[in-house]
Amino acid sequence: xxxxxxxxxxxAGGQGSRLGVLTADVAKPAVSFGGKYxxxxxPLSNCINSGVDTVGVLTQYQPLRLNTHIGIGIPWDxxxxxxxxxxxxxxxxxxxxxxxxxxxxxxxxxxxYMEYYNPDYVLILGGDHIxxxxxxxxxxxxxxxxxxxxxxxxxxxxxxxxxxxxxxxxESKRILEFEEKPAKPxxxxxxxxxxxxxxxxxxxxLITLKDQxxxxxxxxxxxxxxxxxxxxxxxxxxxxxxxVGTLGSYWESNMELIDLIPEFNLYEEFWKIYTKxxxxxxxxxxxxxxIDKAIISEGAEIFGEVHNSVIGPDVYVxxxxxxRDSIIMKSSRIGAGxxxxxxxxxxxxxxxxxxxxxxxxxxxNEMRADIYGFGLVTIGENSVIPDNVKIGKNTAISGExxxxxxxxxxxxxxxxxxxxxxx
Amino acid sequence: MRAIGIVLAGxxxxxxxxxxxxxAIAAMPMAGSYRSIDFALxxxxxxxxxxxxxxxxxxxxxxxEHLNSSKWWDFxxxxxxxxxxxxxxxxxxxxxxxxxxxxMAQNISFLKNSHEPYVVIASGDGIYKLDFNKVLEYHIAxxxxxxxxxxxxxxxxxxxxxxxxxxxADGRIEEFEEKPVVAxxxTISTGIYVIRRRQLIELIEKAKxxxxxxxxxxxxxxxxxxxxxxxxxxxxxxxxxxxxxSYYKTNMAFLQPEMRDYFFRQYPDIYSKVQDLxxxxxxxxxxxxxxxxxxxxxxxxxIENSILFKxxxxxxxxxxxxxxxxxxxxxxxxxxxxxxxxESRDTIRANTTHIAEPGQIKVVIEKNERYVI
Numbered sequence: 001x002x003x004x005x006x007x008x009x010x011x012a013g014g015q016g017s018r019l020g021v022l023t024a025d026v027a028k029p030a031v032s033f034g035g036k037y038x039x040x041x042x043p044l045s046n047c048i049n050s051g052v053d054t055v056g057v058l059t060q061y062q063p064l065r066l067n068t069h070i071g072i073g074i075p076w077d078x079x080x081x082x083x084x085x086x087x088x089x090x091x092x093x094x095x096x097x098x099x100x101x102x103x104x105x106x107x108x109x110x111x112x113y114m115e116y117y118n119p120d121y122v123l124i125l126g127g128d129h130i131x132x133x134x135x136x137x138x139x140x141x142x143x144x145x146x147x148x149x150x151x152x153x154x155x156x157x158x159x160x161x162x163x164x165x166x167x168x169x170x171e172s173k174r175i176l177e178f179e180e181k182p183a184k185p186x187x188x189x190x191x192x193x194x195x196x197x198x199x200x201x202x203x204x205x206l207i208t209l210k211d212q213x214x215x216x217x218x219x220x221x222x223x224x225x226x227x228x229x230x231x232x233x234x235x236x237x238x239x240x241x242x243x244v245g246t247l248g249s250y251w252e253s254n255m256e257l258i259d260l261i262p263e264f265n266l267y268e269e270f271w272k273i274y275t276k277x278x279x280x281x282x283x284x285x286x287x288x289x290x291i292d293k294a295i296i297s298e299g300a301e302i303f304g305e306v307h308n309s310v311i312g313p314d315v316y317v318x319x320x321x322x323x324r325d326s327i328i329m330k331s332s333r334i335g336a337g338x339x340x341x342x343x344x345x346x347x348x349x350x351x352x353x354x355x356x357x358x359x360x361x362x363x364x365n366e367m368r369a370d371i372y373g374f375g376l377v378t379i380g381e382n383s384v385i386p387d388n389v390k391i392g393k394n395t396a397i398s399g400e401x402x403x404x405x406x407x408x409x410x411x412x413x414x415x416x417x418x419x420x421x422x423x
Numbered sequence: 424m425r426a427i428g429i430v431l432a433g434x435x436x437x438x439x440x441x442x443x444x445x446x447a448i449a450a451m452p453m454a455g456s457y458r459s460i461d462f463a464l465x466x467x468x469x470x471x472x473x474x475x476x477x478x479x480x481x482x483x484x485x486x487x488e489h490l491n492s493s494k495w496w497d498f499x500x501x502x503x504x505x506x507x508x509x510x511x512x513x514x515x516x517x518x519x520x521x522x523x524x525x526x527m528a529q530n531i532s533f534l535k536n537s538h539e540p541y542v543v544i545a546s547g548d549g550i551y552k553l554d555f556n557k558v559l560e561y562h563i564a565x566x567x568x569x570x571x572x573x574x575x576x577x578x579x580x581x582x583x584x585x586x587x588x589x590x591x592a593d594g595r596i597e598e599f600e601e602k603p604v605v606a607x608x609x610t611i612s613t614g615i616y617v618i619r620r621r622q623l624i625e626l627i628e629k630a631k632x633x634x635x636x637x638x639x640x641x642x643x644x645x646x647x648x649x650x651x652x653x654x655x656x657x658x659x660x661x662x663x664x665x666x667x668x669s670y671y672k673t674n675m676a677f678l679q680p681e682m683r684d685y686f687f688r689q690y691p692d693i694y695s696k697v698q699d700l701x702x703x704x705x706x707x708x709x710x711x712x713x714x715x716x717x718x719x720x721x722x723x724x725x726i727e728n729s730i731l732f733k734x735x736x737x738x739x740x741x742x743x744x745x746x747x748x749x750x751x752x753x754x755x756x757x758x759x760x761x762x763x764x765x766e767s768r769d770t771i772r773a774n775t776t777h778i779a780e781p782g783q784i785k786v787v788i789e790k791n792e793r794y795v796i
Binding site: 287294296 | 455456677683687692693695697702703706707708710711713714715716717718719730731732
């Protein structure tokens, strides 16, 4: 008989449109992080480290990179005879066919998957945060309180609480009220989007609300359960938890890894983070290279200078090139003599020789000032940048560009060149 | 491929000195992120050999750990797989492997129960890439009984620690001298052989009856006039690491761009066990020049012309030059290391100096406790 005490459902279908060109062709959970990792490695590693060995990964937006990355789950030890990792895309049904229209709707469409494992509890996870968390401790909390639903929450500074959904609790941590992005927050316990449901409660709620358009956990399922008097508790998590939903926070949390003793420490022996390793060789640092403060991944070859940056696997930094405060992802090439200042360069990008990235004054981005801010240069994957061009701040480039697309050899601050992928 | 593979990884070599106290040569860490046996196993995997046996005997703990899963070399298949054979006491055998032929004799059932017509035999201490299909094609074209992969050493290199062969115009081996006192030829056996499986079983069983146990001395050398033994001369890179000097030299060769391009970038890849280590971290004040650095390292000091294997910690104000630091070494502040090989999992206390004269190689083994309570 098949029996799993707790299974996890990982919502990995979102685009993460605030990451701009970085997610033009890949789902946000598949975006690389910290050199060799991808964002989804963190919740997946948390699962296996917490003893959760059955994980359904719900995919929808641009799933190819995710699928190839996860495979049969070998890197996370999730290749199991019973359980392990399963990719769950939306599928055609005899009566209806629809995409996943909301977080809870996506889970509802996979009721059969969950039923197969006969679980007592279901853990709902998102694929867009960087953190290390023991879900087993949260499950203990859930059981101790005889809870129907437990939300993971994190204390945030009171002045920032209005950006989150906050939970107001009594002394026993039972939730009395929710407030979504309150103007005057009465609590600083922000919801992390991580839930443990007692299976029967989840099942009943999903079926009852199955016709709710865009059925969502935060907006529909949890308020529904709360209103009818279910025991909803707030589990308080105190540790590193970082949303990487915007280019600014994505860049910042990568940079934090470089600190002398980073708050989020990848070098601890326990609670390892696992990832699919495509590149094994050591990195080569040339005789004329200069490196201070950086993390550099397998197979990289550095001939130039790297300051305060995160370098992915198999990256090439040419002689005389200078990388400063930047993220260079897997297999990208930075040509000789090119200066890169505060940029995010996605995978497999070729930057020509003697370019300058990140020059001039900050000007708000003309297309999406809300996305391409923070003074960053953002270059989407597989892009090509010709030799001898200059690129300003708050800019975005995607696709193979040629010299004639840079007036006088310059892409001014705030401008974009987007030739491939969705905007 | 219509062949099974055998990797002879049981041996020790006194030329390896203290480095072999810890592990079999086949398990020696190589090129920052690999172990020596990865090169033979990857070449077999890339030649589509599906069934491989590794014979281990001497100090096999590190090797067994490294081979605890076959998936890294893609041997985790329904057809075939990776087999590790250590000597066992059975009803009709109470010996260790008394030699390479004896190792095969003790596991003759592996040979008998396979159905592939050919066997590729390799050692675990060679650093190379080789498509065994090409060797097999040659073997069949020459109608050979045994094909030995040979390598012509560059002028001036010492051939006396190898089997030295003399080859006629057709490629047939006329003379085979194992570890001669004076080498008259500079073409040597790489310890890689291709042979028909039934032929191998016959030769091994014969040798067993005669109480002979060494594949080279008792089979290759004795049969060289009776059987057609051909040489397949390798023109690509090959190096044997079974001495401290050659181990040092072969590792240092990876600082050359051509070597990295050949082994790390060109198809096919070399595979190794994946250890889930974070990227290497360079802190302020670190200065690294012309060096290879592996994942999991944390660097605060100065490193020049050196190879850092995985998970090496380098403290402040440290100088490392022309040295090889093996896996998981902690190097305390103000330490100076030059022309050394530092043994794995060692802890070098702060303010230590290990300097060998240029041209010399010092093997550093300190065996300090890492955490003093």
